[in-house]
Amino acid sequence: MSAVAVAPDRTLDVQGLSKNFPVPGASLLHRQMLRAVDDVTFTLKQGTVTALVGESGSGKSTVARLISRLYTPTGGSILYRGVNVGAMHGKHQLLEYRSRVQMIFQDPFSSLNPVKRVDYHVSRPLLIHKIVPKADVLDRVHELLDSVGLVPAEEIAKKYPHELSGGQRQRVAIARALAVEPEVILADEPTSMLDVSIRLGILNLILDLKRDRNIAFLYVTHDLASARYVADEVLVMYAGQIVEHGPTDDVLQRPMHPYTKLLLSAVPNPEAGLHSHRLAARPKTDLAVDLVGCRFAERCPLAVASCISDPPVLLERRSHHLVRCPIIDPST
Amino acid sequence: MTGLLEDGVGPSPAVRQETLIELRELVVDYVLSGRRVRAVDHVNLDVGKGEIVGLAGESGCGKSTIANAVMQLLRAPAQVTSGQVLFHGEDLTKLSTEQLRKFRWRNVSMVFQSAMNSLNPLMRVGDQFVDMMKAHERISKNDALARAADLMETVGMDRSHVRSYPHELSGGMRQRTIVAMALTLEPELLIMDEPTTALDVVVQREILQQVQDLQRELGFAVLFITHDLSLLVEFSDRIAIMYAGEIVESAPSDELFRRPLHPYTVGLMNSFPPLSGPLERIVGIAGAPPDLAKPPSGCRFHPRCVHCDPSSHALYARQTTERPVLREVEPGHFVACHLLDTP
Numbered sequence A: 001m002s003a004v005a006v007a008p009d010r011t012l013d014v015q016g017l018s019k020n021f022p023v024p025g026a027s028l029l030h031r032q033m034l035r036a037v038d039d040v041t042f043t044l045k046q047g048t049v050t051a052l053v054g055e056s057g058s059g060k061s062t063v064a065r066l067i068s069r070l071y072t073p074t075g076g077s078i079l080y081r082g083v084n085v086g087a088m089h090g091k092h093q094l095l096e097y098r099s100r101v102q103m104i105f106q107d108p109f110s111s112l113n114p115v116k117r118v119d120y121h122v123s124r125p126l127l128i129h130k131i132v133p134k135a136d137v138l139d140r141v142h143e144l145l146d147s148v149g150l151v152p153a154e155e156i157a158k159k160y161p162h163e164l165s166g167g168q169r170q171r172v173a174i175a176r177a178l179a180v181e182p183e184v185i186l187a188d189e190p191t192s193m194l195d196v197s198i199r200l201g202i203l204n205l206i207l208d209l210k211r212d213r214n215i216a217f218l219y220v221t222h223d224l225a226s227a228r229y230v231a232d233e234v235l236v237m238y239a240g241q242i243v244e245h246g247p248t249d250d251v252l253q254r255p256m257h258p259y260t261k262l263l264l265s266a267v268p269n270p271e272a273g274l275h276s277h278r279l280a281a282r283p284k285t286d287l288a289v290d291l292v293g294c295r296f297a298e299r300c301p302l303a304v305a306s307c308i309s310d311p312p313v314l315l316e317r318r319s320h321h322l323v324r325c326p327i328i329d330p331s332t
Numbered sequence B: 001m002t003g004l005l006e007d008g009v010g011p012s013p014a015v016r017q018e019t020l021i022e023l024r025e026l027v028v029d030y031v032l033s034g035r036r037v038r039a040v041d042h043v044n045l046d047v048g049k050g051e052i053v054g055l056a057g058e059s060g061c062g063k064s065t066i067a068n069a070v071m072q073l074l075r076a077p078a079q080v081t082s083g084q085v086l087f088h089g090e091d092l093t094k095l096s097t098e099q100l101r102k103f104r105w106r107n108v109s110m111v112f113q114s115a116m117n118s119l120n121p122l123m124r125v126g127d128q129f130v131d132m133m134k135a136h137e138r139i140s141k142n143d144a145l146a147r148a149a150d151l152m153e154t155v156g157m158d159r160s161h162v163r164s165y166p167h168e169l170s171g172g173m174r175q176r177t178i179v180a181m182a183l184t185l186e187p188e189l190l191i192m193d194e195p196t197t198a199l200d201v202v203v204q205r206e207i208l209q210q211v212q213d214l215q216r217e218l219g220f221a222v223l224f225i226t227h228d229l230s231l232l233v234e235f236s237d238r239i240a241i242m243y244a245g246e247i248v249e250s251a252p253s254d255e256l257f258r259r260p261l262h263p264y265t266v267g268l269m270n271s272f273p274p275l276s277g278p279l280e281r282i283v284g285i286a287g288a289p290p291d292l293a294k295p296p297s298g299c300r301f302h303p304r305c306v307h308c309d310p311s312s313h314a315l316y317a318r319q320t321t322e323r324p325v326l327r328e329v330e331p332g333h334f335v336a337c338h339l340l341d342t343p
Helices: A060-067 A090-100 A118-128 A134-147 A153-157 A166-178 A196-213 A224-230 A248-253 A258-266 A305-309 B063-070 B097-106 B113-117 B125-136 B141-154 B159-163 B171-183 B201-218 B229-235 B253-258 B263-269 B313-321
Strands: A010-022 A033-045 A049-053 A075-080 A101-104 A184-188 A216-221 A233-238 A241-247 A315-318 A321-323 B019-032 B035-048 B052-056 B078-087 B108-112 B189-193 B221-226 B238-243 B246-252 B327-330 B333-335
Touching: A010 A060, A033 A049, A033 A060, A033 A075, A033 A216, A033 A241, A049 A060, A049 A196, A049 A224, A060 A101, A060 A184, A060 A216, A090 A101, A101 A166, A118 A134, A118 A153, A118 A166, A134 A153, A134 A166, A166 A196, A196 A216, A196 A224, A196 B263, A216 A224, A224 A248, A233 A248, A233 A258, A241 A248, A241 A258, A248 A258, A258 B201, B019 B063, B019 B221, B035 B052, B035 B063, B035 B078, B035 B221, B035 B246, B052 B063, B052 B229, B063 B078, B063 B108, B063 B189, B063 B221, B097 B108, B097 B125, B108 B113, B108 B171, B113 B171, B125 B141, B125 B159, B125 B171, B141 B159, B141 B171, B171 B201, B189 B201, B201 B229, B221 B229, B229 B238, B229 B253, B238 B253, B238 B263, B246 B253, B246 B263
Parallel strands: A049 A216, A049 A233, A101 A184, A184 A216, B052 B221, B052 B238, B108 B189, B189 B221
Antiparallel strands: A010 A033, A010 A075, A233 A241, A241 A321, A315 A321, B019 B035, B019 B078, B238 B246, B246 B333, B327 B333
């Protein structure tokens, strides 16, 4: 590994990441490609939560899967502490990377083997990655369960997944991720399948882990309010591209991109009422078509002719606040 | 106590003259190998003509069981143990299979969360409208297709989509199609059980705005079931909160939003981080919903309640042994909580 000198808090750098998928049903000779992720760049830092928000199909989960190497990128690179992950070879290096970068999935009902007890799920990574001597595994399992609020740990460890609630199962998934002492956790909609009264517990756990273990989180979600609650930085994704990126409060309180504004106005707001913001129903962008201009143009209330013809560039329009829209006025 | 709201409570007295659906002391049990799990426990709930009533609660609280009871869709192991479901005063549990077949879609129709996946993948959308219409009235295929196209238009879709197959439509468009289908026979009540939970916020808002416009135009009543309380406050006239099979609070939406009284409702309201204003750590509700096979004694919420404290002996004794009763504490505002009936 030839590590380039990087700032110590930059755990993971994603640079110009792209992923194309073949369009199903298209002819093999003229294969159309769907640009699910297009030139995505960001950095995950120690002890920081970065939220990746967008609607379904925006490519946000694909980004998490690319980082976890469930998919191979079409272009761009992922640097872990300055080392290009794509150039890693051999079982040892990959095993090492996978123990540093862990993923938590949306559905805690399908991510745990139903015929195995909790202690099996949490001890497996300890054994595979040889984190502790065999004799100490059970103690560590109890410690881990305890650290994610699953008490009494000795009792929970003996349970099967079906004996646990959704929130408890998600905590088991988090304990399993923590077992290998990761530096990065990719959480893909970790609360969206949970009951409202349980969600906060998981969000608070993320905040605690960020603080206590200095973990870098990528929090993938469509829920802007929860992103505001846990994240230090927000990336807004639309049709495979980052359209806005900046400190959480700046992006969510003073959004610049018309898409971010649309998303924010669609969030239920009891104070305002359902018809407080009229949304224009517009077609969704077809990702398979090679659009020259802005991908949001056909839904955008501000669109002008140049939006269709000129590709917008992600630019810093306010301090640390990047926007992919040339026509907005950053001062408003 | 019969009907939950008898004295014309709601945003506008005009729309509450007539009760459309009335649940009276409804009890639904799931009976499995001799074990009885009470999913709905003596629930009283009215939906007036043209009224939008929201029913909120977490998974397993019995809200979907209520929807299925109104549609008379409960199948074993679920059974209505006692109580009544009245539609215009008529007991639905007494209807024959044929009467029920006519009743569904015509009088009450339902859109549920996975409805968008219930379209037949091998049939064009329009033909599925035709089948449903033909089951209820004499109508030619061409007339039925024309009406299907009109309906698609009213829910914001292109007329040409009657010729589409379900896989050619996005999730949001399929759910719109289901809403159009549910409104085809102009039912008096539309039940929506988590209709937009699987959809994006933007699509969710578009569909609900459309439903609200149609509701104002056509005057049907809506029973809207969701776990998303803030959405419910925006959309409904009146809200009932369910916990562990019971209604624990019910009030006009504005009133419930401004002055929630049951600790569970307060906890639910505090479970959503704010999108604006100051941000501090919030805790939501401790613990998890109870296992209804062995519900807690006394108030079912007491193990999670912040106001349940063993050092206040008298109150604690009541909270842990006595079931609180739903009482009207303000005009139109009903709460089942010992805190409010202990002087």
